Amino acid sequence: MWIFNSIFGKIFEIIFIPFRSLSPWVGMTLISLLTGLLMLLIFRYTSNQEGIRKVKNKIKAHLLELRLFKDSLALSLKAQGNIFRSNIKYIGYSGKPLLVMIVPLILILIQLNFWFAYQSLQPGEITILKVKVQEGQNILDLELKIEPPRSLAIETLPLRIEEQQEINWRLRAKEGGLHSLVFRINGQSFVKKVSVAQKPLSRISPLRVRRNFIDELFNPGEAPISKDIPVKSIEVKYPNKNMNLFGWHIHWIIVYFALSIIFGFALKGVLKVEI
Amino acid sequence: MNKLNRREFIKLSLTAGSFLALGGSSAPIIKASGKKETPEKLIILGLDGMDPHLVDVLMNQGKLPNFRRLQSLGDFRPLRTSTPPQSPVAWSNFITGMNPGGHGIFDFLHRDPERYIPLFSAAASEAAKSAIKIGNLVLPLSGGKIKNLRKGRAFWQILEDHDIPATIFKMPSNYPPVPTKQQTLSGMGTTDILGNPGLFNYYTTEFLELKEDIGGGRIHEVYAIGNKVEATLPGPRNSFKKDRPESWLDFTVYLDPVNPLAKIVIQDEEFILKEGEWSDWKSVRFPMIPTQSVPGICRFYLKQVRPEFKLYISPINIDPSAPALPISTPPAYAEELAKKFGGFYTQGLPADTKALDHGVFDDGEFLEQDNFVLQERMDIFDHELSRFESGLLFYYVSSTDQRQHMFWRYIDQEHPLYDPKLASIYGKTIESIYIEMDRMLAKTMDKMDKNTILMVMSDHGFTPFRRSFHLNSWLKENGYLNLINAWKQGEEDLFMNTDWSRTKAYAYGINSLFINQAGREGEGVVRPGAEKEALVREIAQKLEQVKDPQTGERIVSRAFVAKDIYRGRYVEEAPEIIVGYNRGYRASWSTPLGRIPKNLVEDNKEKWSGDHCMDPNVIPGILLVNRKSKVEHPALYDLTATILDVFNIEKPEEMIGKSIF
Numbered sequence: 001m002w003i004f005n006s007i008f009g010k011i012f013e014i015i016f017i018p019f020r021s022l023s024p025w026v027g028m029t030l031i032s033l034l035t036g037l038l039m040l041l042i043f044r045y046t047s048n049q050e051g052i053r054k055v056k057n058k059i060k061a062h063l064l065e066l067r068l069f070k071d072s073l074a075l076s077l078k079a080q081g082n083i084f085r086s087n088i089k090y091i092g093y094s095g096k097p098l099l100v101m102i103v104p105l106i107l108i109l110i111q112l113n114f115w116f117a118y119q120s121l122q123p124g125e126i127t128i129l130k131v132k133v134q135e136g137q138n139i140l141d142l143e144l145k146i147e148p149p150r151s152l153a154i155e156t157l158p159l160r161i162e163e164q165q166e167i168n169w170r171l172r173a174k175e176g177g178l179h180s181l182v183f184r185i186n187g188q189s190f191v192k193k194v195s196v197a198q199k200p201l202s203r204i205s206p207l208r209v210r211r212n213f214i215d216e217l218f219n220p221g222e223a224p225i226s227k228d229i230p231v232k233s234i235e236v237k238y239p240n241k242n243m244n245l246f247g248w249h250i251h252w253i254i255v256y257f258a259l260s261i262i263f264g265f266a267l268k269g270v271l272k273v274e275i
Numbered sequence: 276m277n278k279l280n281r282r283e284f285i286k287l288s289l290t291a292g293s294f295l296a297l298g299g300s301s302a303p304i305i306k307a308s309g310k311k312e313t314p315e316k317l318i319i320l321g322l323d324g325m326d327p328h329l330v331d332v333l334m335n336q337g338k339l340p341n342f343r344r345l346q347s348l349g350d351f352r353p354l355r356t357s358t359p360p361q362s363p364v365a366w367s368n369f370i371t372g373m374n375p376g377g378h379g380i381f382d383f384l385h386r387d388p389e390r391y392i393p394l395f396s397a398a399a400s401e402a403a404k405s406a407i408k409i410g411n412l413v414l415p416l417s418g419g420k421i422k423n424l425r426k427g428r429a430f431w432q433i434l435e436d437h438d439i440p441a442t443i444f445k446m447p448s449n450y451p452p453v454p455t456k457q458q459t460l461s462g463m464g465t466t467d468i469l470g471n472p473g474l475f476n477y478y479t480t481e482f483l484e485l486k487e488d489i490g491g492g493r494i495h496e497v498y499a500i501g502n503k504v505e506a507t508l509p510g511p512r513n514s515f516k517k518d519r520p521e522s523w524l525d526f527t528v529y530l531d532p533v534n535p536l537a538k539i540v541i542q543d544e545e546f547i548l549k550e551g552e553w554s555d556w557k558s559v560r561f562p563m564i565p566t567q568s569v570p571g572i573c574r575f576y577l578k579q580v581r582p583e584f585k586l587y588i589s590p591i592n593i594d595p596s597a598p599a600l601p602i603s604t605p606p607a608y609a610e611e612l613a614k615k616f617g618g619f620y621t622q623g624l625p626a627d628t629k630a631l632d633h634g635v636f637d638d639g640e641f642l643e644q645d646n647f648v649l650q651e652r653m654d655i656f657d658h659e660l661s662r663f664e665s666g667l668l669f670y671y672v673s674s675t676d677q678r679q680h681m682f683w684r685y686i687d688q689e690h691p692l693y694d695p696k697l698a699s700i701y702g703k704t705i706e707s708i709y710i711e712m713d714r715m716l717a718k719t720m721d722k723m724d725k726n727t728i729l730m731v732m733s734d735h736g737f738t739p740f741r742r743s744f745h746l747n748s749w750l751k752e753n754g755y756l757n758l759i760n761a762w763k764q765g766e767e768d769l770f771m772n773t774d775w776s777r778t779k780a781y782a783y784g785i786n787s788l789f790i791n792q793a794g795r796e797g798e799g800v801v802r803p804g805a806e807k808e809a810l811v812r813e814i815a816q817k818l819e820q821v822k823d824p825q826t827g828e829r830i831v832s833r834a835f836v837a838k839d840i841y842r843g844r845y846v847e848e849a850p851e852i853i854v855g856y857n858r859g860y861r862a863s864w865s866t867p868l869g870r871i872p873k874n875l876v877e878d879n880k881e882k883w884s885g886d887h888c889m890d891p892n893v894i895p896g897i898l899l900v901n902r903k904s905k906v907e908h909p910a911l912y913d914l915t916a917t918i919l920d921v922f923n924i925e926k927p928e929e930m931i932g933k934s935i936f
Contacts (some may be wrong), residue, residue: 105834128545128546140532159536159538160532160533161502161529162502163503168544170547
């Protein structure tokens with residue numbers, strides 16, 4: 001899973017490289033354009049274009065029929081029935097490409113979440129660092145040590161929450177950069193990346209998880225933690241980020257879907273795709 | 276549709292690109308003020324409660340070098356305060372250039388004469404006029420209102436008429452802020468989001484004698500089960516529901532089994548505090564109905580983890596980044612400050628004197644909390660000072676007043692709560708805040724150029740508050756007030772045990788005494804005219820004779836008859852007598868509550884040990900200015916006339932002061 005995540009993640013890094021210092025709107029516009037194009041292509045090659053064209057024409061014809069014979073109740077009802085039937089058929093034609101689209105779309109959404117949903121810490125900002133420990137481990141006896149770099153500070157002793165099998169610390173960012181927090185447990189060590197004062201468009205990984213297909217699928221930002229280590233996950237709580245449009249804070253996913261749909265409709269004529 | 280050529284397409288794309296690149300960055304900065312470049316600029320530092328005697332002593336000791344420097348450039352004089360010398364009254368004199376007869380603010384409290392109940396004198400809220408009721412749901416068809424009860428125009432409104440820009444920061448008696456395009460942020464009188472002056476919450480596993488609801492705070496008894504404390508934070512009343520139930524938020528505190536640490540989880544916020552540590556501002560949102568919630572901000576203080584858990588949560592302040600109630604003009608001013616500085620105290624008087632009074636804070640904790648207030652004020656002051664270019668900048672500081680109220684007991688060896696050991700630690704607290712203000716003045720003087728007029732002023736001074744006088748008990752002893760059940764004396768608040776048919780006078784507020792006038796009061800018995808006039812004079816005369824049986828000192832140095840001293844349209848609404856207490860004396864805390872204890876005078880055993888609600892002649896404020904004053908004994912309302920004079924604006928007829936230049 002990690003190999004797939006690495007490759008897929010790299011593609012997004014390459015796409016965003018030229019735009020990382022610019023407003024996230026630029027990257028969002030580009031990725032929405034690419035998504036619009038991708039979805040159009042998927043639609044074009046997986047759907048019955050001819051069938052869609054025909055059924056849409058039929059709907060138009062029946063709409064015309066409705067207008068022309070509005071004085072005849074029987075004909076109007078028949079036209080409405082035909083419109084309904086054609087709509088069902090149209091939905092049927094759209095079903096296949098939608099099913100094909102859903103897989104790449106979920107993978108894209110997972111990746112985009114790390115680029116657009118979080119903002120890196122700022123120097124001086126404090127947050128919580130959480131380590132979830134495997135069931136069955138006594139967190140009070142666990143010898144877990146953190147070695148922070150000079151650019152980060154662990155400000156508190158560990159706060160252990162037994163009912164959640166969780167150990168928390170207060171973490172303070174001191175200097176900008178992508179820093180490594182080193183954890184040592186039972187003679188083994190592992191690392192959690194912490195992003196401080198990164199460029200406006202940066203990939204932020206809040207959670208590093210233990211090797212597990214589903215967890216890795218949804219948290220592809222860092223390599224999984226080895227199964228030999230009794231830790232389920234390490235999390236840095238980053239502030240949430242929204243797309244700022246003249247003071248309006250909009251969730252990135254709304255912007256992404258809106259722009260992708262706009263681009264899709266704008267380009268369907270150019271690519272000759274019947275939607 | 277016309278086709279675009281390649282060049283037009285590129286141009287359009289670049290425009291769209293720059294819109295997208297810049298569009299997301301920030302909202303446009305809104306700056307509101309008049310436009311005129313004024314030849315002279317005016318900076319006024321309003322330092323609440325600064326006392327001329329203390330300033331003089333500290334200047335002579337060389338501890339206020341910048342006050343001395345300012346004096347050498349112009350003048351230093353005692354500033355005549357208002358009658359009574361209470362902050363809302365005094366600042367209203369300054370705002371309007373009138374006395375209480377003109378602006379209608381006579382005391383912290385006023386009263387409803389029909390029902391004999393106390394009312395907040397500065398502002399009143401009105402519920403929505405019409406609403407639709409669906410089951411338990413109440414959907415208002417119009418918004419509710421909060422009304423500033425001060426009458427008369429504020430000087431910055433007059434400046435606005437002449438296009439003179441003004442920034443008015445935290446002016447007391449200006450909540451909600453009066454309509455203007457000037458930049459103003461409301462001050463004293465601004466409530467928390469519950470509509471109180473400031474209600475803290477205190478959570479503890481310790482058994483306390485304190486009741487759940489104490490003045491200014493709420494005590495919550497909680498349990499730590501499995502190193503977890505679950506509690507609720509009370510919010511504003513939900514006016515979208517029948518009977519307006521209280522809203523609340525659940526929150527959880529996780530305690531480490533060994534280390535003195537706790538994690539607090541409330542809504543989207545989670546943060547770790549060490550024992551003895553304060554959080555920064557945390558945002559909370561109280562849900563009302565699915566589409567409506569009330570935002571607020573508060574700070575958490577983890578006082579202790581073990582053996583007893585103790586957590587203090589500050590009053591929930593109006594969030595300046597999304598104010599639920601009006602706190603600034605234009606509304607975007609508060610938001611602009613929040614964007615630059617994050618959360619800050621928006622409640623009128625943020626120093627939590629009640630937490631100190633009730634023992635929730637010790638002296639050090641109180642000072643730590645008030646230092647946050649002061650630091651926020653100084654940060655915003657630096658910002659406003661740096662961008663001040665023209666017109667007027669008024670900047671208010673409350674810490675001078677609040678610290679003198681709470682720490683006078685350490686500089687007054689005759690105070691019942693004087694403790695030499697604690698005095699050795701906190702005896703310099705008042706001196707320190709004066710020195711801090713001297714630093715603020717230094718910064719201001721650095722900014723000053725030859726066209727800048729700089730004034731430092733206070734609304735009143737300070738004196739000790741050693742003995743409490745139960746004015747209603749005195750009225751009862753002298754036959755002016757009678758009880759229904761004499762044996763129940765002292766047990767009831769709000770005059771519940773008062774026989775109004777045999778009562779001629781009563782006291783509400785701190786300095787106000789009212790006649791139970793027929794036709795005005797609900798059960799009035801004294802006829803207006805000669806009968807009332809004679810009674811007022813008789814009571815005033817007798818009050819000036821009252822002596823403390825313990826010390827032999829006079830308790831009331833002057834009893835002012837309102838119609839002799841007030842001018843303006845609202846004199847008829849004034850209390851008949853304004854009681855001017857002698858140095859060391861003040862109305863007891865029972866007096867404003869309409870309580871009638873059995874004794875007349877007692878020691879003040881509250882930490883609130885310095886005060887100013889006395890005879891105005893005993894406690895003038897200060898005026899330091901870099902020009903000579905032509906008026907020998909300037910008063911607060913003279914400064915209002917002076918402000919207009921600086922900008923060559925003619926004084927309105929209703930203003931009673933005159934320019935000091």
